[in-house]
Every structure is written in structure tokens, then in C-alpha cells.
Amino acid sequence: MTGARLGAAHVLAAGLVFAGISPAVADTPPPSSPDGIAEVVDAMSVEQLVGQMTWTHVYGNSADDTSMAASNQARYGVDTPAQVVEKFDLGGVLYFAWSNPVVTSNPEGTAALSNGLQAASTGDDGSGIPLAVTIDQEGGIVARMGAPATVLPGNMALGATFDADLARAQGEVLGSELAAVGVNVDFAPVVDINTNPANPVIGVRSMGSDPDAVGELGVAQILGLQSQNVGAAAKHFPGHGDTVTDSHTGLPIVTYPRETLDRHLAPFQDAIDAGVDMVMTAHVIVEAIDPEMPGTLSHAVLTDLLREELGFDGVITTDALDMAALKQLPDNPLDDGQIAVLAIQAGSDILLNSPNVQASLDGVLDAVADGDITRDRLEESVTRILEWKLERGVAEDDPSVPVDSVLDVVGNDEHLATAAEIADRSVTLLRNEGRVLPLDPAEDSVLMVGAGSAWPERMGPMLANLGFSVTEDYENGGSPSAAYRTRAVGKAYSHDAVVFASYNASGNAAQQQMVAELAATGTPVIVVATRNPYDINVMPDADAVLNIYGWGVPNHLAGARAIAGLVNPSGRLPVDVPTADGSGTLLELGFGLSYETPVVPEEPVFDDQLNRSNDFYTIPSVTGVEYWVDGKLAKAKRYPAKGTVTITATAADGYYVVDGSETEWNHTFEKPGRR
CATH class of the missing domain: 3.20.20.300 (Glycoside hydrolase, family 3, N-terminal domain)
Known part of the structure; x- marks a missing residue:
């Protein structure tokens, strides 16, 4: 100096x-x-x-x-x-x-x-x-x-x-x-x-x-x-x-x-x-x-x-x-x-x-x-x-x-547990058409692919460790080549789902094209966005989209756990997601979905007595089911009845009614002396 x-x-x-x-x-x-x-x-x-x-x-x-x-x-x-x-x-x-x-x-x-x-x-x-x-x-x-x-x-x-x-x-x-x-x-x-x-x-x-x-x-x-x-x-x-x-x-x-x-x-x-x-x-x-x-x-x-x-x-x-x-x-x-x-x-x-x-x-x-x-x-x-x-x-x-x-x-x-908790709670589910997620590790086979810049090779073994039958196919670089896309499409037909790890796909036509080509096979495509949270706006054909906000090991592990249903996504968007052309907002700050639990409504009990004063109906107590009487939400209990009563059942937040379940009941209570 x-x-x-x-x-x-x-x-x-x-x-x-x-x-x-x-x-x-x-x-x-x-x-x-x-x-x-x-x-x-x-x-x-x-x-x-x-x-x-x-x-x-x-x-x-x-x-x-x-x-x-x-x-x-x-x-x-x-x-x-x-x-x-x-x-x-x-x-x-x-x-x-x-x-x-x-x-x-x-x-x-x-x-x-x-x-x-x-x-x-x-x-x-x-x-x-x-x-x-x-x-x-x-x-x-x-x-x-x-x-x-x-x-x-x-x-x-x-x-x-x-x-x-x-x-x-x-x-x-x-x-x-x-x-x-x-x-x-x-x-x-x-x-x-x-x-x-x-x-x-x-x-x-x-x-x-x-x-x-x-x-x-x-x-x-x-x-x-x-x-x-x-x-x-x-x-x-x-x-x-x-x-x-x-x-x-x-x-x-x-x-x-x-x-x-x-x-x-x-x-x-x-x-x-x-x-x-x-x-x-x-x-x-x-x-x-x-x-x-x-x-x-x-x-x-x-x-x-x-x-x-x-x-x-x-x-x-x-x-x-x-x-x-x-x-x-x-x-x-x-x-x-x-x-x-x-x-x-x-x-x-x-x-x-x-x-x-x-x-x-x-x-x-x-x-x-x-x-x-x-x-x-x-x-x-x-x-x-x-x-x-x-x-x-x-x-x-x-x-x-x-x-x-x-x-x-x-x-x-203790520190590793903190990192895992942040990662698990950050996973943000932006789309889940037909409730494709979560997948079943005991039943579903997965094709794991993605942009090389997204490090999909980290998630593939994690899914396998969780019990999935996994086929892995990777390529270096951020823009999937035509050969890679063709290879992945050929494999997609023989799997129950495709998991595609994306990386800033909003500005990458090759990633967008690969997801569209995979979706055209009819096999459900799950996109895991590993960096900026805007990829959903250029992937309309993806059946499900998860944001994990990074390509590190804890991010990928949280994403894999969410795919397997071990994590119910609870993250919410910390930013607005614009439309692809930037003219508006596709998803607002705070948006985020979670997995719904299946429920089967129980049938209400209609107790029709000869004496009108003894007519009742009973709303059952079923977790995840809301019952409505003539358009009004009703608590689970016994009610006096007369005339025609219409009861419908809907799913509460976080639940869905299993397809084929009965959800509406009508009963007309007879007047005294009719029997």
C-alpha cells in the first residue's frame, strides 16, 4: 500500500x-x-x-x-x-x-x-x-x-x-x-x-x-x-x-x-x-x-x-x-x-x-x-x-x-428441517384439471423429462424413491431439441403420467412445444416450474402445474412429495401471473389450489308420521359435506317438516363429491289422515 x-x-x-x-x-x-x-x-x-x-x-x-x-x-x-x-x-x-x-x-x-x-x-x-x-x-x-x-x-x-x-x-x-x-x-x-x-x-x-x-x-x-x-x-x-x-x-x-x-x-x-x-x-x-x-x-x-x-x-x-x-x-x-x-x-x-x-x-x-x-x-x-x-x-x-x-x-x-418445511409449504398448485394430482405411487407409472436447466434428473430418483415406477429421459440445455421431444413423446404413450420440469418457459418456445406435443398423446402432463412462477401462462395444454421456485434439492423433493400426495400444496402466488401476451392478469397474487379430499354424502332421514306434528327430517353429519334445504345451508340435526322438502349436498372447501354419488333428495310429507 x-x-x-x-x-x-x-x-x-x-x-x-x-x-x-x-x-x-x-x-x-x-x-x-x-x-x-x-x-x-x-x-x-x-x-x-x-x-x-x-x-x-x-x-x-x-x-x-x-x-x-x-x-x-x-x-x-x-x-x-x-x-x-x-x-x-x-x-x-x-x-x-x-x-x-x-x-x-x-x-x-x-x-x-x-x-x-x-x-x-x-x-x-x-x-x-x-x-x-x-x-x-x-x-x-x-x-x-x-x-x-x-x-x-x-x-x-x-x-x-x-x-x-x-x-x-x-x-x-x-x-x-x-x-x-x-x-x-x-x-x-x-x-x-x-x-x-x-x-x-x-x-x-x-x-x-x-x-x-x-x-x-x-x-x-x-x-x-x-x-x-x-x-x-x-x-x-x-x-x-x-x-x-x-x-x-x-x-x-x-x-x-x-x-x-x-x-x-x-x-x-x-x-x-x-x-x-x-x-x-x-x-x-x-x-x-x-x-x-x-x-x-x-x-x-x-x-x-x-x-x-x-x-x-x-x-x-x-x-x-x-x-x-x-x-x-x-x-x-x-x-x-x-x-x-x-x-x-x-x-x-x-x-x-x-x-x-x-x-x-x-x-x-x-x-x-x-x-x-x-x-x-x-x-x-x-x-x-x-x-x-x-x-x-x-x-x-x-x-x-x-x-x-x-x-x-x-x-x-434442525436447520435441515426448517429448509424442508419452507419447501413443502411453498409448493403452489396453479392447475389440476380432472384432479390428475396427486398420483398414486402404488399404481401410476411416470415418465420424467424436462429442460436440462431445470435439473429434472434430481426429481426422477426422488419419485422412484417414493414408490413410483419411473422412466427417466434427460437432455442438457434449456431448449429441448427436436430429437429429445420426439423421443419423449414416443415414451409418453406407455405411462400413466408425464412429469415435465420447466425453467422460465415463458421465454422458451422449445419447452412450450414439448409440453404441447406430450399433451397431444393423451397422457396427463404435469409441469413442475422450477424457476420464475410464470410458466403456466404459456402451457395451456398441461393438465397440472406446480411451482416450486427453484431447482435445489429441497425444492425438487417438495415437488415430488406433492406429486405423490405426501404434501398437500398450500403455497400461494407471491406475484401476479400475467397473460402470455401481457395484456392482463391470468392469476392474481395469493392464488393457489390445494388437493381436495373425496367424500360421499349420506342420505338424509325422512321421518313421515301420520300426525303432522311428528314429521321430521334429519341432516347427517359428514365431514366435508354441506347440506342445503330449499337453498339454505342447514346444520346437522333433526328438523320438523311439512309439505315438500328438497335437500341437496355439496362439497365443502377442500373436498369433492365422488362421481356417481347421490346429491339430491326430495320428499313430500303426507297430510294427516291420508294413510
Whole structure:
């Protein structure tokens, strides 16, 4: 790093504030006081201030791992993760599966990596301040840690339950497992409301399109995460849910009015009111606030709107600065130094994952030298970061975690049960013509097919394990080939049902065609939609449609259990489903079917006596059956009668009358003296 490092006394002072050790200098203030943080911040060089604001990924599976030295050299000019931390006095690191493969399936190795990086940061060559160790562990399709960590079905699956207690439980699972491996920040939850079915980047990462529901579930997740001393970050401010461009690859621009923006802001306001630690910015131009700059680089968005209007006083972090959106400003290409400067000027406290940390640092140093950024502005952000580290217990004398006990927490039975409950309760039945579902494992044979991107090969063995006779036929890729379609059609005739796993079929003609061709065989076709919940609008020929909101193991298992009748679908749509042409609404938010139980009505008893006063009829008590007398609902009991009485039976909600059952009875009671 350019510039002088902290001297030994000041390094000790940094440790003092966070570790509570004895002061190296007699008049150093107590470690837990704001003055203690102020003294540490005041002693930092500008380079060190920017370092504390810089959080980025490092390449390697351990602090001293040289196996990915080429990648570290190319990006940072050093060989190991520890050397990156030390060179730039980093305030935080960010885990990815591609930069730290150990996180994907080795919780103990992840904990050891976290410990090693913390030792580098607090050691003689580091800043002396423990790191924020961060990750994107949303659950569902964005999860850097996989099994044996708990695999969660995802936010839209959670949204389909409409259950804040489950959302709180999900946050607690995430928080406890991350804390166990030494991660203290989860860039979650997503509180964007997904109001655009064509959104290419949010979709099932959102909990739905209703601001109130997303706010309630988001707050519950935040409280769950932060109860485990893991900082939560509501994202992506001021909303990424109505975009048609992915900010990883392009620059989204939304043109809706302020009234619409307020709907997108509502869950963020709920999160702020609940005390969320962090808010992550969106690389999205919101014309109603700033028609020129994306939120990440906009003072109007981050300071005027987020800080002043919404009242957020926590830590603001950019989204990853290496995303393509920030390099695609119309007529204004920016280099990495300029992007860093603009982000700080806009109001961000953290520069997350700059593609060129040295260029970002140099750009900020030049801006300070030129008077475009003041030292006070940097100190303001670093103070906020250090206060957060103190509050969350990050800055302890020993920030390491016990590696030997990691697997007592990560992926334990209680956590797996929570994931299974969310998945089971999320399954949403949108169509069930002729009550084709549930199938009978003891009687029905199934052909399991689908788009390769939907991972149908996960569901096929699950159905077999549940007792079905299953024929499996799969093909890689998202668009079924003509040969695959023909092969599947040929097999469909000899099965009782076809299960087709779809993946964003609304935009895939080949998937639509395959379902239509399978349905033309006359064999019932059950579509299991594994990602965005809109596939039903392009599959009118499917006999049944189930949404499972993800292609993970818990999602597929819940779908298989629903097909077998072990789960009665109770999920409800967390979004509106438009018609295929977008001109209207096919299914409204909150829609969802459940399996009905068959019932056979009992015949009422007609007691016709010679004396009129002794004439009665009796309505039987049958669970699931409602009896109507002359058009009025009647309770199960004995009634006096005269004249002609007509009684009809119908099924109550959740039941259906078995075909062929008698459902109407007429009786004319005789007058006295007629016999």
C-alpha cells in the first residue's frame, strides 16, 4: 500500500478499541467509547482509511494458499490472500465459490480460511483491525455455500408461504451457520419487489411483488440474521425489481414515476425501521430521482433519499463495482478510480469488489489531494464501519472461530428441517384439471423429462424413491431439441403420467412445444416450474402445474412429495401471473389450489308420521359435506317438516363429491289422515 502504515502504538490502539486490551499509552481512552474509535480513525493515514472502506475477494482456500497466486498477482500484485489483506489494509473480504472453492462444500475449511485472514488483518503487517468477512448467501439460486451447509429453497419459495415465522427461522439458520464459519456479514436479504416478469436478474431471488409482504418477510429475515451477530444488508436500493436488464451485464434504467418508486422503497423503509445494519446499492438509473447516474453513484439516491428522506444511519455498501453496468453510462465511460470517487461522493461507506483496487485507491487519493473528497468524509465512513464492527462483536481480541465445532451447527438436523418445511409449504398448485394430482405411487407409472436447466434428473430418483415406477429421459440445455421431444413423446404413450420440469418457459418456445406435443398423446402432463412462477401462462395444454421456485434439492423433493400426495400444496402466488401476451392478469397474487379430499354424502332421514306434528327430517353429519334445504345451508340435526322438502349436498372447501354419488333428495310429507 502506498503511504505509511500505522505505527506500532497506533496498531495497538486499533486492537485496543476492538479487543479491550490495556492501553499502550496512559491517556488512551477506554476501548468501548466513541472517543476510542475517534482516536483510531484520527491516527489513520488516508490510505488506511480507504483500505478500511475497501472490501474485496481474495483468491485461495487458506490465508497462505499459493495455488491461485497467478490470479492474486494479476489483480493485486501479490501471491496469497493474506498478502492482499496486508497490502491494502482491507476492511473486509468477500467469499465466492470461484475465488475460494473451499466455501462450496467444506465448512471446516471455510472456518480455517476465515481464521487465517483475521490473523493476517490483526497481525503485525495488517491494519490491526479485524475484518468484515462477507458472502452472498441469500438461499436458493444465490448461495456460495452448498451442502453440507443447509440448502434453502430460496426467497420466492419463502414468499409463497407468507409466513414471517419461517422467514425469521431462515434468517437464524443463515446467521448461525455463517457465524460458525467466521462470516460476519451476509449480503441478504433481497427486498426488491419483483414486479416485472421479464426481470432477468431478480425473479425468484425476490420474496414477491407485494411491498407489505416483502417488507414483513424481509424484516423477519433481518432480525433472524442479526440475532446471530451477523450483519444483514437489504438490497438492492432503491429497487431492482422492475428492470429488464441485468446490471451484471448492462445498465438498467427505470422510467416509472415517484409513486411507483415509493412501492419499491417500502420494504427498504421497513428494513431501516427494524434496524438493518447495511443497505446495498443498485447499479440502476432511477429517472424519478436521478436521470443521469445509477443509484450506486448518485448523491441524490444515497444521501438525499436513503440517508435524509428514509433516515438510514447504518452502513451503505455498493453492489460489486466490477459489474458491467458502471462502465456503460451513456456518453460518459468511467475508469475504476472515477467510479470509486463517485461512489464515496454519493454517500457509500464501502467500495465492494472493485475490479482494480489499486486504481480505486489511487483515484480516491487524488480526489483528496485535489479537494474533491475531504478527509472528514472518509473518516465519517470509517467511523461508521468501526462502530458496526464493535456493535456486532467483529472486533474482538480473538476474532477466530472454533473449527472443531463447525459441523455441530452447519447443516444440523434442525436447520435441515426448517429448509424442508419452507419447501413443502411453498409448493403452489396453479392447475389440476380432472384432479390428475396427486398420483398414486402404488399404481401410476411416470415418465420424467424436462429442460436440462431445470435439473429434472434430481426429481426422477426422488419419485422412484417414493414408490413410483419411473422412466427417466434427460437432455442438457434449456431448449429441448427436436430429437429429445420426439423421443419423449414416443415414451409418453406407455405411462400413466408425464412429469415435465420447466425453467422460465415463458421465454422458451422449445419447452412450450414439448409440453404441447406430450399433451397431444393423451397422457396427463404435469409441469413442475422450477424457476420464475410464470410458466403456466404459456402451457395451456398441461393438465397440472406446480411451482416450486427453484431447482435445489429441497425444492425438487417438495415437488415430488406433492406429486405423490405426501404434501398437500398450500403455497400461494407471491406475484401476479400475467397473460402470455401481457395484456392482463391470468392469476392474481395469493392464488393457489390445494388437493381436495373425496367424500360421499349420506342420505338424509325422512321421518313421515301420520300426525303432522311428528314429521321430521334429519341432516347427517359428514365431514366435508354441506347440506342445503330449499337453498339454505342447514346444520346437522333433526328438523320438523311439512309439505315438500328438497335437500341437496355439496362439497365443502377442500373436498369433492365422488362421481356417481347421490346429491339430491326430495320428499313430500303426507297430510294427516291420508294413510
